[in-house]
Amino acid sequence: xxxxxxxxxERFILLVAQxxxxxxxxxxxxxxxxxxxxAITLHFNTEANKTYSLQFVxxxxxxxxxxxxxxxxxxxxxxxxxxxxxxFPFSNHYVIVDTxxxxxxxxxxxxxx
Amino acid sequence: MPxxxxxxxxxxxxxxxxxxxxxxxSACELCAIYNASNARAESTSGFTFSVAExxxxxxxxxxxxxxxxxxxxxxxxxxxxxxxxxxxxSPQFGxxxxxxxxxxxxxxxxxRFSLNGPPVLFTxxxxxxxxxxxxxxxxxxxxxxxxxxxxxxxxxxxxxxxPTGETDRLQNEVxxxxxxxxxxxxxxxxxxxxxxxxxxxxHDLSPGSGSFDGIFGVTLNARxxxxxxxxxxxxxxxxxxxxxFQYGDDLLVSGGPGRYLFANQHGSLSLQALATYETMAHDRxxxxxxxxxxxxxxxxxxxxxxILGEHFSANxxxxxxxxxxxxxxxxxxxxxxxxxxxxxx
Numbered sequence: 001x002x003x004x005x006x007x008x009x010e011r012f013i014l015l016v017a018q019x020x021x022x023x024x025x026x027x028x029x030x031x032x033x034x035x036x037x038x039a040i041t042l043h044f045n046t047e048a049n050k051t052y053s054l055q056f057v058x059x060x061x062x063x064x065x066x067x068x069x070x071x072x073x074x075x076x077x078x079x080x081x082x083x084x085x086x087x088f089p090f091s092n093h094y095v096i097v098d099t100x101x102x103x104x105x106x107x108x109x110x111x112x113x
Numbered sequence: 114m115p116x117x118x119x120x121x122x123x124x125x126x127x128x129x130x131x132x133x134x135x136x137x138x139s140a141c142e143l144c145a146i147y148n149a150s151n152a153r154a155e156s157t158s159g160f161t162f163s164v165a166e167x168x169x170x171x172x173x174x175x176x177x178x179x180x181x182x183x184x185x186x187x188x189x190x191x192x193x194x195x196x197x198x199x200x201x202x203s204p205q206f207g208x209x210x211x212x213x214x215x216x217x218x219x220x221x222x223x224x225r226f227s228l229n230g231p232p233v234l235f236t237x238x239x240x241x242x243x244x245x246x247x248x249x250x251x252x253x254x255x256x257x258x259x260x261x262x263x264x265x266x267x268x269x270x271x272x273x274x275x276p277t278g279e280t281d282r283l284q285n286e287v288x289x290x291x292x293x294x295x296x297x298x299x300x301x302x303x304x305x306x307x308x309x310x311x312x313x314x315x316h317d318l319s320p321g322s323g324s325f326d327g328i329f330g331v332t333l334n335a336r337x338x339x340x341x342x343x344x345x346x347x348x349x350x351x352x353x354x355x356x357x358f359q360y361g362d363d364l365l366v367s368g369g370p371g372r373y374l375f376a377n378q379h380g381s382l383s384l385q386a387l388a389t390y391e392t393m394a395h396d397r398x399x400x401x402x403x404x405x406x407x408x409x410x411x412x413x414x415x416x417x418x419x420i421l422g423e424h425f426s427a428n429x430x431x432x433x434x435x436x437x438x439x440x441x442x443x444x445x446x447x448x449x450x451x452x453x454x455x456x457x458x
Contacts, residue, residue, distance in 0.1 A: 033298065039229070041296050083231040088310060089181045090442065095296040096231045
């Protein structure tokens with residue numbers, strides 16, 4: 001059994017080394033830039049057949065004991081959608097404009113199938 | 114055999130059976146066929162009027178040649194009616210005015226970008242009827258041999274297409290491209306139509322181009338007794354039009370053999386096997402070529418030609434796509450139906 005596991009791991013390492021195995025791409029915001037006098041642009045790539053929601057929250061100040069806070073002290077359910085990239089059968093690159101109304105704003109990219 | 118291929122195979126058998134399945138020709142029928150070919154409008158001087166219609170159902174979505182299936186897809190049903198008054202100065206020279214009326218029924222889901230906020234996803238559904246780009250076409254018959262037993266006619270065509278059609282949609286497409294360009298860091302390589310996620314684009318719906326374009330063509334009509342071959346070659350040389358948008362040049366070659374199924378002193382009916390090759394180059398806008406445009410298609414189908422007396426002729430046919438390649442995300446035809454009639458005064 002140990003030999004079989006070992007062979008499988010070797011095969012996996014070989015595929016990764018050859019570039020024939022690709023890890024699923026993690027959803028990520030690639031770039032945030034200032035745009036004009038009162039806006040920013042956010043860039044992200046999407047994979048086919050997934051829905052991407054670019055969300056924001058204006059404050060991360062959250063007590064860990066509050067019921068709406070996550071375990072890492074981030075508000076769990078107070079994120080708002082800035083833009084939803086629809087589920088499309090091909091990959092794409094999106095550039096989203098947001099106005100700078102607050103001193104700070106936090107963004108995250110949520111992916112659903 | 115896959116279903117579409119089986120249908121096409123049956124269609125081909127039907128056409129071949131039709132071509133070979135009629136009786137041999139008598140001398141009187143030859144007179145009728147001879148008169149019939151003269152009724153095709155260009156053999157004598159005077160006025161002519163034609164109406165030609167083409168309906169195309171664009172309901173197959175291709176992304177880089179791969180068919181896409183999704184819920185609530187974009188679609189386009191297009192109907193173009195050409196009204197064509199003409200005048201033949203002589204059997205050798207003629208001129209005609211092509212006035213297209215363009216009807217589109219469509220649905221498209223796309224993004225609308227702005228400089229002040231996130232893009233808005235919208236679905237547009239509707240139908241529109243507009244005047245298209247009017248073309249003035251001249252004809253020069255460089256070869257015409259008309260005998261009882263055979264005839265061969267070669268025409269050279271040349272003309273200009275004028276920017277008479279509405280171009281608001283082209284203007285809107287270029288504006289969206291400019292906004293998207295402004296959002297990218299300077300020098301970022303991208304396609305000028307990268308902003309669009311629809312398979313039915315604004316330039317697909319625009320009835321006009323805003324450009325003066327050249328049209329060049331050759332037609333060949335050849336007949337030996339009951340058999341004939343008609344072919345045409347047409348090239349559209351596009352120039353820059355509305356808001357820098359320039360459609361790609363368009364090449365069309367079509368033709369095929371046919372046979373008179375019957376002919377008498379009153380009229381004739383013929384059946385033709387028609388193959389069509391059509392290719393469109395990439396479009397350009399804002400000085401950039403869009404790799405998301407352009408397509409090539411092969412079609413095959415039957416065409417019936419009907420002639421009544423010496424003045425009236427009509428035709429109808431179907432084009433079934435054999436192979437289509439398209440760049441980017443586009444809707445391509447499921448089939449085309451075309452027909453028309455001409456009256457020689």
